[in-house]
Amino acid sequence: MTLTIAPVTPADRPDWEALFRAYAAFYRTDATGAEARVWDWIQSDTEPYWADLARDADGTALGLVQYSLMHRSLSGGMVVYLSDLFTVPQARGKGVGRALIDHVRAFARDRGCSSLRWLTAENNAPARALYDSYAPASGFILYAVVP
Numbered sequence: 279m280t281l282t283i284a285p286v287t288p289a290d291r292p293d294w295e296a297l298f299r300a301y302a303a304f305y306r307t308d309a310t311g312a313e314a315r316v317w318d319w320i321q322s323d324t325e326p327y328w329a330d331l332a333r334d335a336d337g338t339a340l341g342l343v344q345y346s347l348m349h350r351s352l353s354g355g356m357v358v359y360l361s362d363l364f365t366v367p368q369a370r371g372k373g374v375g376r377a378l379i380d381h382v383r384a385f386a387r388d389r390g391c392s393s394l395r396w397l398t399a400e401n402n403a404p405a406r407a408l409y410d411s412y413a414p415a416s417g418f419i420l421y422a423v424v425p
Contacts, residue, residue, distance in 0.1 A: 279334060279372050279373060279374070280334065280335045281332050281333065281334060281340070281373075281374065281377050282332070282333045283330050283331070283332045283333075283343075283377060283378065283381045284330060284331060284333070285328065285329070285330050286320050286329040286330060286331055288321065290331055290339075291317065293331060293339035294317070294320075294329065294331065294339075294342065295313065296339070297331070297339060297341070297342035297364055297366070298313065298316070298342065298362075298364075299313075300364060300366065301342065301362055301364035304364065305399070316344075320344070325346075326346050326347040327344070327345075327346045328344065328345055328346070328385070329342065329343070329344040329345075329362075330342075330343050330378070330381060330382075332365070332369075332374050332377060332378055334369075339366075340365055340366055340368075340369040340374050341363075341364060341365035341366065341369060341374040341375065341377075341378050342362065342363070342364045342365075342378075343360065343362065343363050343364075343378040343379075343381065343382055344360075344361050344362040344363075345358055345359060345360045345361060345362075345382050345385070345394075346358070346359050346361060347359070347389075347391070348395070350392065350393075353392055355390075355391065355392050356389070356390075356391050356392075357386070357391050357392055357393045357394065357395055358382060358385060358386040358389070358391050358393070358394045358395070359394075359395055359396065360379070360382055360394060360395065360396035361396070363375060363378055363379065363396065363405075365378075370404065371404075375405070375408050376408060376411075379394075379408075379412065382394055396409075397420055
């Protein structure tokens with residue numbers, strides 16, 4: 279499959295919204311209240327937050343990846359945090375997710391970051407099969423506490 283991966287532009291907003299909403303629905307979350315803020319992060323020249331779309335040869339948006347820089351105190355350096363990765367169901371298993379991850383790996387490498395990190399749902403077996411091909415799960419457990 280021929281893919282093009284490129285940064286989200288203002289003209290991409292309808293495709294970005296569709297993918298972002300589908301991603302939220304996959305995790306049974308309503309993120310419509312966050313859309314405007316996330317869109318602003320993506321379009322900002324000062325926020326260290328990026329979003330890219332994967333498109334097929336016809337220009338159809340097949341996947342979305344969003345990522346940011348994160349301080350790593352134990353190394354004194356920066357890492358890239360892949361916050362969101364989503365592919366449309368018909369593109370799964372066809373290399374779109376891998377291409378998006380590799381795209382962000384290149385971003386991290388080009389910036390001299392020591393690693394690329396992300397989280398996934400423990401029961402997301404198809405995604406974990408892809409992720410496990412990069413490295414074993416870290417063994418860390420996420421806690422999310424309401425302030």
